[in-house]
Amino acid sequence: MRKSKVVKRKGTGGYKKIKCMNHDPENSKWGEYAPTLEGCDEIVEVPEETSKVLCFKCTSRSASQAKIR
Numbered sequence: 125m126r127k128s129k130v131v132k133r134k135g136t137g138g139y140k141k142i143k144c145m146n147h148d149p150e151n152s153k154w155g156e157y158a159p160t161l162e163g164c165d166e167i168v169e170v171p172e173e174t175s176k177v178l179c180f181k182c183t184s185r186s187a188s189q190a191k192i193r
């Protein structure tokens with residue numbers, strides 16, 4: 125049996141769950157790609173040192189230029 129590779133991270137190595145930065149579209153650089161005008165309520169697991177994250181939904185919307193306004 126082969127050992128599965130574990131990617132070791134430097135630093136604390138901890139993870140946390142934070143809201144997609146489009147939960148507050150008014151203050152998000154990517155706010156216009158939020159799924160609704162009320163914002164995105166997606167929760168994303170990120171490394172502890174990360175303070176902002178764009179969820180995969182908003183990322184794919186921005187990639188396809190799916191603006192809401």
Ligand SMILES: [Zn+2]
Pocket residue numbers: 144145146147158164165166178179180181182183
């Ligand atoms: Zn989002």
